[in-house]
């Protein structure tokens with residue numbers, strides 16, 4: 001930043017202090033996008049979690065745990081990880097990005113990702129955001145998973161592939177369906193466009209919210225069938241039903 005730019009920014013901050021994206025509180029200059037109070041309400045996911053699907057499991061953090069569901073039906077991905085619980089206030093930011101094309105929330109999401117610390121996650125060769133169907137993309141104007149992939153892997157933009165996996169069926173909203181209907185609904189909804197690039201590679205699939213895991217499981221299945229060695233799943237949030 002040149003001297004002029006520094007003074008210009010300082011002057012603008014004085015006139016229009018940066019504000020919290022969620023509660024509109026004026027922020028101290030060094031605070032980024034979200035105030036401390038809003039950040040306190042974000043629930044970061046901590047162990048003990050299932051080593052495969054990332055679900056909360058009982059027991060101490062020192063043991064190796066798999067949840068009952070992964071033991072009975074191992075999913076087609078190697079490991080799924082979410083940073084936070086899907087809840088207010090982060091859900092508000094995601095909703096604004098997804099349905100209102102509001103990219104001004106990105107610094108807030110970046111702050112949450114940074115606050116979570118370095119994830120315990122294997123280094124993937126390729127990064128693939130979960131795709132939207134062409135029609136849905138036109139409607140919404142952006143794919144939130146692409147933006148999240150950039151926030152998760154800011155130094156690896158050339159490794160983010162948005163053309164490798166395609167959603168070829170515009171399926172009804174998953175939220176209205178139960179488990180087996182969800183799987184049927186998504187069967188053959190995803191297609192790999194270039195098998196060659198996937199051979200023997202580890203892929204990190206990125207999505208915004210892990211709800212039942214059906215979407216990421218169907219994407220993982222398509223990627224593994226096309227030759228990927230393994231699929232890792234990284235989502236910003238995970239739906240955890242209240243007990």
Ligand SMILES: [Zn+2]
Pocket residue numbers: 020021022023024025034035036037038039
């Ligand atoms: Zn706030």
Ligand SMILES: [Zn+2]
Pocket residue numbers: 050051052053054055066067068069070071
């Ligand atoms: Zn599990």
